[in-house]
Amino acid sequence: MSFCSMVRPVGAAILLLGTGVTFAEPGISDESILIGQSADFSNVLAGSVKETTAGAQAYLDSVNRKGGINGRKVILKSLDDSYDGKRAAANTKTLIENDKVFSLFLYRGTPTTEAAMPILTAAKVPLVAPVTGAQSVHEPFNRYVFFVRAKYQDEAARVIEQLTSLGMTRVAVMYGNDSFGKDGLTGVRNELTKRGLSPVAEGAFDNKSSLVGEAVKLVAAARPQAVVIVASAKSTSECVKQTRKAGLDPQFVTLSVNSSQAFVKEMGTDGRGVGVTQVMPYPWSVGTAVVKEYRDALKQAKIETVSYLSLEGFISAKVLVEGLRRAGPSLTREKFVLAMESMRDYDVGGFHVNYAPDDREGSRFTEVTVIGEEGRFLR
Numbered sequence: 001m002s003f004c005s006m007v008r009p010v011g012a013a014i015l016l017l018g019t020g021v022t023f024a025e026p027g028i029s030d031e032s033i034l035i036g037q038s039a040d041f042s043n044v045l046a047g048s049v050k051e052t053t054a055g056a057q058a059y060l061d062s063v064n065r066k067g068g069i070n071g072r073k074v075i076l077k078s079l080d081d082s083y084d085g086k087r088a089a090a091n092t093k094t095l096i097e098n099d100k101v102f103s104l105f106l107y108r109g110t111p112t113t114e115a116a117m118p119i120l121t122a123a124k125v126p127l128v129a130p131v132t133g134a135q136s137v138h139e140p141f142n143r144y145v146f147f148v149r150a151k152y153q154d155e156a157a158r159v160i161e162q163l164t165s166l167g168m169t170r171v172a173v174m175y176g177n178d179s180f181g182k183d184g185l186t187g188v189r190n191e192l193t194k195r196g197l198s199p200v201a202e203g204a205f206d207n208k209s210s211l212v213g214e215a216v217k218l219v220a221a222a223r224p225q226a227v228v229i230v231a232s233a234k235s236t237s238e239c240v241k242q243t244r245k246a247g248l249d250p251q252f253v254t255l256s257v258n259s260s261q262a263f264v265k266e267m268g269t270d271g272r273g274v275g276v277t278q279v280m281p282y283p284w285s286v287g288t289a290v291v292k293e294y295r296d297a298l299k300q301a302k303i304e305t306v307s308y309l310s311l312e313g314f315i316s317a318k319v320l321v322e323g324l325r326r327a328g329p330s331l332t333r334e335k336f337v338l339a340m341e342s343m344r345d346y347d348v349g350g351f352h353v354n355y356a357p358d359d360r361e362g363s364r365f366t367e368v369t370v371i372g373e374e375g376r377f378l379r
Contacts (some may be wrong), residue, residue: 027102036095039108040083047262055313088112109181110134129316156187172224176207176231184230234264259308292348
C-alpha cells in the first residue's frame, strides 16, 4: 500500500470536518432510526410482552407509512431475554455495542430492567417506557430512563384504598420472590400501615414457576377477605385457581402487568371477579382520542387483540416518537433527552405524560377494574 493511499482517508475526514459534516450518531442514518428492545418473548411473560410490542409496532408502522420522522423510519429491533437479568444485561450490551441502537425502548420486567440500567447509564443511552413500576428503578433518579406508567406502589395504594373502602381489613399478599414481587409487597404493607393494619399472611414463591402450593396453604390458613397477588400472569393464575380449590373465595386483586388478554385467557372461568389495577385508559372507550387512534391502527395492522398492555405499547411508542420529533432532524442522544424533558403535561390524546429535568415519572394514573363473565375488563 502506498503512502498516498494510506493518507487519503485521513484527508477525506479532514475535508468532511472542514465542511461541517460530522459522522452520524449511533443508530441514525438518512433512512432510519434504530431502537432496541430486550424483553421476554419465550418465558412466563411472553404473552403480555407480545401484546405490548404489537401495540407499539402498530403505532410505529403508522408513523413510517407517513414518511417517518424527518424522512427516517423508526425501526424496532427486539431481543429475547426470557425474563432473565443476565440475558437482559447481555442483550443491552449487544444492542448498544454491536447493533449501535440510538435508544432503548419497552423493556419488560423489574429484574431485567435493573440489570440493564448500569449498562445503559454508563453508555448514556436513553431508555423509554420500561414496563415496570418498581421503586428500585425509579430511585435513585436516572437521567436516561423515562417512565410512562405509574409506580407499583401507586397501584398498591389504589388497591388498599378500594378494599378498605369496602370494609375489607383482613388482607393477605401472595408475591413472587423477586424484586418485582417484593416491591409490590412493600407497597401493600405501607398502605395498610397507614390505616393501622398489616397483612394477615404473606406467601412467597418463585415467580418463574407455577409452584405456588406452599404460599396458597399459608394464605388460606389465615382466611383473608382479600388477597393481593404481585406476580407473573402464570403464577397469579395458579394462585387464584389453587386458593379456590382449597375452598376459599376471597376478593383477588393483581397489578396492571397482568392486564393482558393472554392473562384473561390463562385464567379462564376462574378469572371472573378478579380485580386488576390499570395504568392506562380504558381501551374500549373510543370516545378517548388516543384509544380511537389505537383502534384504527390495530385495524390497519389487522390485529384483533385489544388490551390494556397493547394500548400501553401504543402510547409508549407515541411518547417515544414525540421525543424524536422534538429533537429535530440533527438527532443526537443528548438532544433527545432534552426533548423528552420538554414534555410538560404532554397530551397523548386524553392521557397526559409529564417530564422535567428532575422528573421522569411520566404518569401517576391508576384505577381498578374487574374481569367480567365474558372475559372483559369492567370499570
